[in-house]
Structures are given as C-alpha cells and as structure tokens.
Amino acid sequence: xxxxxxxxxxxxxxxxxxxxxxxxxxxxxxxxxxxxxxxxxxxxxxxxxxxxxxxxxxxxxxxxxxxxxxxxxxxxxxxxxxxxxxxxxxxxxxxxxxxxxxxxxxxxxxxxxxxx
Amino acid sequence: xxxxxxxxxxxxxxxxxxxxxxxxxxxxxxxxxxxxxxxxxxxxxxxxxxxxxxxxxxxxxxxxxxxxxxxxxxxxxxxxxxxxxxxxxxxxxxxxxxxxxxxxxxxxxx
Numbered sequence: 001x002x003x004x005x006x007x008x009x010x011x012x013x014x015x016x017x018x019x020x021x022x023x024x025x026x027x028x029x030x031x032x033x034x035x036x037x038x039x040x041x042x043x044x045x046x047x048x049x050x051x052x053x054x055x056x057x058x059x060x061x062x063x064x065x066x067x068x069x070x071x072x073x074x075x076x077x078x079x080x081x082x083x084x085x086x087x088x089x090x091x092x093x094x095x096x097x098x099x100x101x102x103x104x105x106x107x108x109x110x111x112x113x114x115x116x
Numbered sequence: 117x118x119x120x121x122x123x124x125x126x127x128x129x130x131x132x133x134x135x136x137x138x139x140x141x142x143x144x145x146x147x148x149x150x151x152x153x154x155x156x157x158x159x160x161x162x163x164x165x166x167x168x169x170x171x172x173x174x175x176x177x178x179x180x181x182x183x184x185x186x187x188x189x190x191x192x193x194x195x196x197x198x199x200x201x202x203x204x205x206x207x208x209x210x211x212x213x214x215x216x217x218x219x220x221x222x223x224x225x226x
Contacts, residue, residue, distance in 0.1 A: 006159075044203075044216040045216075046214050046215060046216075049214075091157065104150060104162040105152075105160075105214075106162075107159030107160045108159050109158055109159050110158060110159050
C-alpha cells in the first residue's frame with residue numbers, strides 16, 4: 001500500500017510560537033491531502049482539504065489564519081499552527097488517497113502537539 | 117453525507133469472533149462502506165471496503181445486507197493486538213469519504 005509520512009512525530013512548544021508539521025506521500029503523488037485533528041478519546045475531525053497548487057478548503061469552524069496549509073508539491077503538504085495555545089494541543093493526522101481501486105485513505109502516523 | 121452509528125465500545129475474549137455493526141440508513145446509491153482500525157497515537161489503517169453482499173480479505177469480512185442500511189465487520193478469532201478503535205465510513209470515495217463517526221472501541225480480554 002501507499003505510504004504517508006509525517007514529521008515531526010512529536011513536538012512540544014511554548015504558547016505563542018508557531019509549529020510546522022509536514023506530510024509527505026512517499027511512493028505516490030497526491031494532488032489532494034487531508035488534515036485531521038484528534039483530541040484524546042475522540043474521533044478524527046476533518047480540518048481541511050489541501051490542494052496542490054491552490055488554496056486549502058477549510059471545514060466550518062476551523063480558522064484558516066491559524067492553521068495555515070501549503071501544498072507545495074504533489075508529495076508534500078504542510079500544516080502550520082500559528083501562535084499556538086494550549087487548547088491547540090492535539091494529535092494531528094494527514095492523509096491522502098492513493099491510486100488504487102479501494103478508494104482508501106492512507107494515513108500518516110500522526111503528530112502529537114503539546115503547547116505549554 | 118451518510119451518517120454512521122456504531123456501538124461506542126465492545127469487549128471480547130481472545131479467540132472469539134467479533135462482529136461490529138454500523139448503521140447507515142441514508143447511504144447513497146454510489147456510496148461504499150469502508151472500515152478503518154486505529155491504535156492509540158497512530159493514524160487509522162484501512163481494513164476492508166465493500167459495496168454489497170460480502171467481502172473477505174486476510175484480516176476481516178464485511179457483510180452488507182441487500183438494503184445496505186447497515187454493515188457488519190467480522191474479525192475472526194481476535195487476539196489482544198486487535199484491541200483498537202474501529203471506524204465505519206460511508207461515502208463515494210475521494211472527498212466524499214472523509215468524515216469519521218464515533219467509532220467502536222474494542223477491548224480484547226485475555
């Protein structure tokens with residue numbers, strides 16, 4: 001199956017700083033990637049759809065100026081949490097659809113963000 | 117988008133067969149049903165996908181009745197390592213299959 005990686009796997013930062021999370025499709029090209037957020041004991045919540053070469057599409061209630069998404073190439077999307085606060089502490093997961101017949105999403109391993 | 121309903125949690129002993137049912141009453145004609153498994157602090161992993169009747173792969177079976185308003189994920193002879201959250205998603209793939217429900221937390225007991 002297709003492989004999606006994320007970096008870093010874990011990050012701790014001070015309140016007010018910005019954090020960038022990278023999502024890469026390692027063995028396939030992904031014109032569209034997706035960013036999710038997951039709080040403890042809760043389900044995944046779709047934040048935005050990242051489109052290569054164009055602006056991301058954000059879900060209702062997600063602040064686009066706070067969560068900056070850049071899809072610079074067919075294999076890389078980045079999520080920048082700007083001016084992070086403790087309530088932004090969460091597990092961030094990206095995904096992409098591979099080129100197989102299952103219509104399955106391939107998920108990255110996730111990034112644990114802790115804002116102090 | 118079809119909404120899904122699953123039991124919040126289930127317990128099972130090792131070696132038993134586990135069946136997790138998902139309700140999706142307003143599934144659309146072109147929607148597929150996909151199940152994912154998620155371990156703590158990891159991204160979800162694809163288990164199985166189907167459209168109708170029965171699908172089987174090396175890890176699970178998926179049973180879908182004729183009206184497609186529900187589906188059942190069947191895990192044969194579960195082991196402790198199957199303890200995870202299982203999510204049922206319904207959609208046409210691509211941008212139509214992105215919304216996760218509550219999932220079912222399966223705990224396998226020795």
